[in-house]
Amino acid sequence: MKKSFFSEDQWIECWTAPFLRRRTSGIRYALGHDCAVLHHSSSNQTDLVLKTDAVVEGVHFTRSTPPSLIGRKALARPLSDLAAAGAVPRAALVTVGCSNSIHARRLQKAYAGLALLAKKLNLHVVGGETVRTRQLLLSVSLLGAVAKGRSPGRSGGKPGHLLFVTGKLGGSWPRRHLTFNPRLAEGQWLVRHRFASAMLDLSDGLGADLPRMARASRVGFQIDPKRLPLAPKTTPRSAFTQGEDYELLFSVPPRQVALLRKKWPFSTPITEIGRLLPKAHGFDAGGLPMRGYDHFR
Amino acid sequence: MKKSFFSEDQWIECWTAPFLRRRTSGIRYALGHDCAVLHHSSSNQTDLVLKTDAVVEGVHFTRSTPPSLIGRKALARPLSDLAAAGAVPRAALVTVGCSNSIHARRLQKAYAGLALLAKKLNLHVVGGETVRTRQLLLSVSLLGAVAKGRSPGRSGGKPGHLLFVTGKLGGSWPRRHLTFNPRLAEGQWLVRHRFASAMLDLSDGLGADLPRMARASRVGFQIDPKRLPLAPKTTPRSAFTQGEDYELLFSVPPRQVALLRKKWPFSTPITEIGRLLPKAHGFDAGGLPMRGYDHFR
Numbered sequence: 001m002k003k004s005f006f007s008e009d010q011w012i013e014c015w016t017a018p019f020l021r022r023r024t025s026g027i028r029y030a031l032g033h034d035c036a037v038l039h040h041s042s043s044n045q046t047d048l049v050l051k052t053d054a055v056v057e058g059v060h061f062t063r064s065t066p067p068s069l070i071g072r073k074a075l076a077r078p079l080s081d082l083a084a085a086g087a088v089p090r091a092a093l094v095t096v097g098c099s100n101s102i103h104a105r106r107l108q109k110a111y112a113g114l115a116l117l118a119k120k121l122n123l124h125v126v127g128g129e130t131v132r133t134r135q136l137l138l139s140v141s142l143l144g145a146v147a148k149g150r151s152p153g154r155s156g157g158k159p160g161h162l163l164f165v166t167g168k169l170g171g172s173w174p175r176r177h178l179t180f181n182p183r184l185a186e187g188q189w190l191v192r193h194r195f196a197s198a199m200l201d202l203s204d205g206l207g208a209d210l211p212r213m214a215r216a217s218r219v220g221f222q223i224d225p226k227r228l229p230l231a232p233k234t235t236p237r238s239a240f241t242q243g244e245d246y247e248l249l250f251s252v253p254p255r256q257v258a259l260l261r262k263k264w265p266f267s268t269p270i271t272e273i274g275r276l277l278p279k280a281h282g283f284d285a286g287g288l289p290m291r292g293y294d295h296f297r
Numbered sequence: 298m299k300k301s302f303f304s305e306d307q308w309i310e311c312w313t314a315p316f317l318r319r320r321t322s323g324i325r326y327a328l329g330h331d332c333a334v335l336h337h338s339s340s341n342q343t344d345l346v347l348k349t350d351a352v353v354e355g356v357h358f359t360r361s362t363p364p365s366l367i368g369r370k371a372l373a374r375p376l377s378d379l380a381a382a383g384a385v386p387r388a389a390l391v392t393v394g395c396s397n398s399i400h401a402r403r404l405q406k407a408y409a410g411l412a413l414l415a416k417k418l419n420l421h422v423v424g425g426e427t428v429r430t431r432q433l434l435l436s437v438s439l440l441g442a443v444a445k446g447r448s449p450g451r452s453g454g455k456p457g458h459l460l461f462v463t464g465k466l467g468g469s470w471p472r473r474h475l476t477f478n479p480r481l482a483e484g485q486w487l488v489r490h491r492f493a494s495a496m497l498d499l500s501d502g503l504g505a506d507l508p509r510m511a512r513a514s515r516v517g518f519q520i521d522p523k524r525l526p527l528a529p530k531t532t533p534r535s536a537f538t539q540g541e542d543y544e545l546l547f548s549v550p551p552r553q554v555a556l557l558r559k560k561w562p563f564s565t566p567i568t569e570i571g572r573l574l575p576k577a578h579g580f581d582a583g584g585l586p587m588r589g590y591d592h593f594r
Binding site: 026027035036038040046048050051052053054056058059090091093094095097124126127128129131132133134135137139141143 | 323324332333335337343345347348349350351353355356387388390391392394421423424425426428429430431432434436438440
């Protein structure tokens with residue numbers, strides 16, 4: 001069977017099957033979550049968080065994308081996953097693939113863009129690798145840390161929990177997908193104060209990512225399209241399906257919502273968009289299509 | 298300036314310049330060593346070790362390479378770096394790049410080969426990523442652990458320290474570069490017993506890797522070509538320059554050598570091949586050329 005018959009989710013499932021069969025006590029979350037969260041045997045306070053992510057020419061950016069923004073996005077994407085885990089990023093590994101003909105200046109600018117964001121976050125690039133590939137490719141692996149047992153993952157959502165998103169949705173092309181700020185402080189705060197029962201970052205769009213959270217939590221959901229916080233010139237439909245928002249989606253137990261609203265210390269808005277329901281209810285987004293952006297197709 | 302004018306070392310230097318300028322107390326070794334070794338703030342016993350490495354079609358394997366061996370090699374290469382750090386591998390992230398046209402079975406077999414080696418080592422694949430690339434590519438990032446402050450790095454060699462290698466050198470093509478066993482137990486043992494003042498794994502060949510160790514340690518060296526432990530059908534020259542050996546090269550203070558020989562518990566041989574000398578002595582390999590395999594060219 002050819003690969004092109006599969007979606008990204010199906011491929012991940014197919015490849016990771018040999019690994020998923022193994023259960024182990026040292027790993028809290030792994031495949032199927034935004035990040036892997038590991039118990040660290042010699043620490044009583046900290047779980048370690050791992051994430052890898054790659055951007056490729058022709059898929060995540062084009063030949064005309066400013067190279068400093070390519071480097072920035074290569075780091076910002078996995079940082080957004082660490083944000084969803086409530087983790088503080090500690091170290092990055094950067095793998096660059098490029099052809100022999102690419103100009104040195106383009107690569108140096110990509111690296112400089114990455115280094116600038118890393119510096120802003122006091123995150124250290126501690127290693128890397130260069131390989132020869134036909135397309136320009138930047139792959140970033142991150143190590144982070146989070147208070148032991150606190151990272152919510154995707155599977156803790158319960159029927160009745162209310163669904164929130166940070167920021168505005170939609171309209172991330174042509175520019176915002178290159179310049180977004182990963183919601184690290186927001187995610188860390190939500191985890192530190194235990195508001196989020198489940199959390200993920202919206203990379204493929206609510207229409208793809210919300211069903212993932214619901215499946216992991218074994219629940220259904222109901223979304224009110226009229227409540228979606230729309231970026232300028234966006235329809236609910238495009239905000240729901242376009243992806244590349246890099247906002248946080250999280251569920252909150254109803255008794256916590258008033259306190260969350262009262263204590264929320266950021267200028268980034270949060271918006272209640274719906275609620276989790278028993279699994280039998282299914283997925284209901286008021287008629288919006290249950291799909292998002294599939295980087296793989 | 299075009300990239301093709303640079304060697305791999307020059308490129309690493311060029312790209313990493315923005316990161317090397319920053320010094321930080323939380324990092325013992327980073328760029329320029331086989332692995333990054335990080336202090337873990339909430340642990341008094343353990344340093345964390347990070348490494349990333351990639352294999353690409355047309356560079357590290359061909360279209361006719363058995364796919365299970367591609368997967369195996371993708372994991373075994375960075376494991377060899379962890380071996381040189383004396384680290385125990387804990388978790389792996391795997392990024393796969395492939396085109397739409399590649400067959401599912403080829404990829405599944407590559408993953409199965411990787412999973413098999415991981416299982417043998419009780420190493421967990423905790424996450425990954427799939428991207429669309431024209432050539433098949435597997436990138437593996439590893440997290441490992443080593444006793445605090447014990448990992449030798451490349452820079453601890455002193456004039457007078459004796460140089461050893463594990464195993465045999467040369468002749469790794471066409472097969473052994475795909476089937477080698479990373480010297481994890483040997484590296485962990487050497488570090489646990491503090492025999493190695495500096496250590497690295499031979500991926501590009503002695504002719505490239507030994508000068509790297511010498512430069513990092515600010516010393517010279519003298520190698521006796523007649524003492525190189527040769528694989529069958531290999532000349533000293535090809536053993537010195539061909540690369541892909543994945544054996545350990547390490548330096549040992551002279552007062553430790555007798556004890557090392559007496560206590561060495563492995564069937565893997567170790568061979569004394571020369572010694573480190575004051576920097577002014579320069580690099581002397583008895584006429585063998587000071588170069589190795591450059592994956593980048």
